[in-house]
Ligand SMILES: CC(C)[C@H](C(=O)O)[C@@H](O)C(=O)O
């Protein structure tokens with residue numbers, strides 16, 4: 147089985163290196179191959195998603211992705227900026243289902259800005275549609291405003307859209323995921339304003355007929371943003387579109403106060419996937435050896451479970467991570483008095499040791 | 503001066519009644535006239551925004567709005583549902599600038615789900631553009647998907663758009679508001695993905711040249727959602743589009759834990775405005791006399807300040823509200839042990855008395 151390793155920019159290479167160490171220690175015969183992506187792709191090959199990198203990702207059984215982005219690429223035109231790599235990979239690989247767990251580890255309850263009673267034991271799964279919506283809809287651009295009080299001026303515009311089949315397949319993913327959890331799905335939309343999301347609501351309601359053992363609730367996105375702050379533990383699975391999912395999944399991750407712990411999976415229709423930490427490239431701390439590698443290591447665990455059919459190895463890694471937390475080891479982002487502060491490599495080594 | 507009073511549905515009439523009491527006690531010669539809106543408009547006249555109500559709102563110098571929406575109207579087609587009234591009023595009256603303060607009163611710090619040190623002293627002003635964006639953009643609807651892998655299927659679609667002049671005027675509102683505060687503006691966009699918001703960023707940057715005494719920062723909407731949870735006190739003024747503003751202003755309001763305290767103003771180009779509490783119609787507690795009228799009373803204060811040129815009367819009301827909080831009076835939504843629980847009317851009476 148072939149795994150593409152795309153470290154990227156900022157802390158990407160350091161954290162990915164720890165996950166690679168862990169993968170290599172499992173005693174499996176994975177073939178790991180690395181390639182440049184993001185700013186590193188642009189620097190080496192003039193494009194954030196170089197041809198060779200895309201070809202490798204397509205040929206591989208799964209992709210482990212670090213993070214992309216760095217201030218030094220801010221001045222580039224949009225098509226060449228690092229984040230285009232991740233948008234390109236999602237679209238080219240058909241990675242329509244983004245699974246982002248927001249879990250609060252009991253040992254890290256203090257890291258949240260929310261009161262412990264509001265977030266302790268938090269365990270939400272956000273499922274974000276990832277290849278549709280206003281992210282890729284056409285037409286888009288800057289044009290002359292055709293009518294109304296601003297006619298004749300320049301205007302920026304984009305197209306939000308969801309086809310029936312796109313909504314159906316992500317709804318199935320959500321209902322099936324809920325069956326392995328608490329059997330409750332909250333579909334987040336803005337059906338009171340948007341045609342796209344009235345249509346979304348109608349289709350999700352229809353798919354739900356096949357899952358009568360799962361409870362379905364519809365919620366407006368503004369209310370969902372409030373409920374995430376007010377009573378996040380009331381959610382089980384949240385399913386939503388690309389744009390709303392971008393906002394809500396980051397808000398939910400931040401509720402835990404330890405975004406450095408949260409992995410993510412982006413899956414295609416055949417369970418091939420791209421796995422990456424929920425946090426970004428943090429260029430300000432890159433190269434200092436202080437970044438938290440656990441989200442990337444846990445992303446590797448998700449990869450073993452969802453794309454490589456190695457659920458036991460995934461369990462091994464997840465248990466090893468719990469063990470190092472129980473041992474009191476903490477990178478600076480999750481450090482609290484009374485625990486032991488360690489760097490990126492030490493944390494990776496500790497997980498390795500805890501694998502047994 | 504003529505004020506249109508639109509109580510609406512749910513708790514709308516009860517809370518509006520308290521604000522009217524306060525307005526009448528100021529000793530000014532305001533002419534107050536009421537009309538049905540939302541579900542009440544539909545029930546009485548077959549439309550959520552009846553002709554007469556719209557005419558009254560247009561003729562008035564300012565509008566005091568309660569809240570709209572009730573479960574009993576859920577089955578109506580979208581065009582007749584209560585929330586269409588508020589969308590219609592915004593568009594018809596040209597209310598493009600929505601000002602939503604998120605303030606945490608020291609006495610209510612405990613009501614937040616966030617840790618006191620994260621939110622105590624919170625004072626953010628969110629300025630949401632209210633008549634553009636994907637809320638009103640055309641074309642929109644359900645059509646046959648024209649191309650791509652879902653060609654031939656039905657798809658829901660909407661148009662996001664902002665013309666240059668729309669962005670300019672809301673940017674001016676934000677920079678001018680910042681001058682009366684801490685002189686810092688965070689413009690929230692998604693310039694890395696959306697053409698509309700790359701254009702937004704360019705125009706806001708251009709308008710900023712006229713306000714070199716104000717600091718401008720650009721932030722992606724997903725990051726803004728995170729920073730609101732992580733360190734909300736770092737913000738001063740946030741300016742953003744209609745859709746992002748809908749989500750972020752509700753999240754920010756919920757940070758305070760006392761959304762029953764938060765007023766809002768929606769202004770046109772000549773400082774005529776519609777004023778309403780930030781919370782909804784809460785049909786579950788309607789008619790029980792327990793709703794918190796303070797957000798509506800504080801909305802009346804904003805109305806006096808922004809539309810009626812009566813800043814001193816606005817101060818009087820705001821001071822009266824602070825006084826009743828200091829006296830320990832609390833409606834159930836903000837009640838804590840050691841304070842005195844009161845109902846809607848008692849709270850209104852207490853403010854009246856505190857006016858002096
Ligand atoms: C970098 C950006 C294009 C991307 C997105 O908006 O999807 C990021 O925010 C994410 O959530 O992975």
Ligand SMILES: CC(C)[C@H](C(=O)O)[C@@H](O)C(=O)O
Pocket residue numbers: 338339368585588589748
């Ligand atoms: C009721 C709804 C149409 C409205 C909106 O989305 O603008 C509401 O959420 C608000 O923020 O006033």
